[in-house]
Amino acid sequence: xxxKLGLATILLLLSVLLLPLFCRERTDPSLSELPGFAVxxxxxxRCHGGRGQGRKASNIAERPVDLASPAFRDTARVESIRxxxxxxxxxMKGLEGTLSPGxxxxxxxxxxxxxxx
Numbered sequence: 508x509x510x511k512l513g514l515a516t517i518l519l520l521l522s523v524l525l526l527p528l529f530c531r532e533r534t535d536p537s538l539s540e541l542p543g544f545a546v547x548x549x550x551x552x553r554c555h556g557g558r559g560q561g562r563k564a565s566n567i568a569e570r571p572v573d574l575a576s577p578a579f580r581d582t583a584r585v586e587s588i589r590x591x592x593x594x595x596x597x598x599m600k601g602l603e604g605t606l607s608p609g610x611x612x613x614x615x616x617x618x619x620x621x622x623x624x
Contacts, residue, residue, distance in 0.1 A: 543617025546610045550602055551618075559621045571599065580622040589615040 538544055555561050559574030572579055592611050595601035602611065 538617075538621065541617055541620055543610075543613035543615070543620075546606065546614040547617050547621075550606060550610075550614065554599070559618070574618055574622050576622075583619060583622060585615050585619050588618050592618075 554571050555574055561571035561573050589611055591599065591601075592606070592615050593601050593603040606614070
């Protein structure tokens with residue numbers, strides 16, 4: 508009886524620890540070869556979601572910009588995206604101290620490509 512309880516406890520603990528790995532939203536795999544993909548996965552997908560819709564941050568009062576929307580696509584420029592990634596805007600914190608200038612540039616270009624898909 509005690510070994511069954513121990514096994515059940517271990518299985519429960521493993522499922523609690525591993526569940527977030529399986530539930531995490533991923534970016535569209537067809538984008539994985541584009542420059543900036545890895546940085547987006549690491550730094551942006553948590554709030555902006557795998558395709559840029561911003562659904563992952565539903566607990567934030569001011570939702571993130573929908574990076575896939577026509578409004579964003581029609582107005583966004585790589586320079587303005589780069590500035591927002593580096594310095595932040597609204598609830599989004601800047602990543603200037605976290606990402607290198609090259610990573611900021613590549614993820615900014617990736618976001619622009621993401622909006623055009």
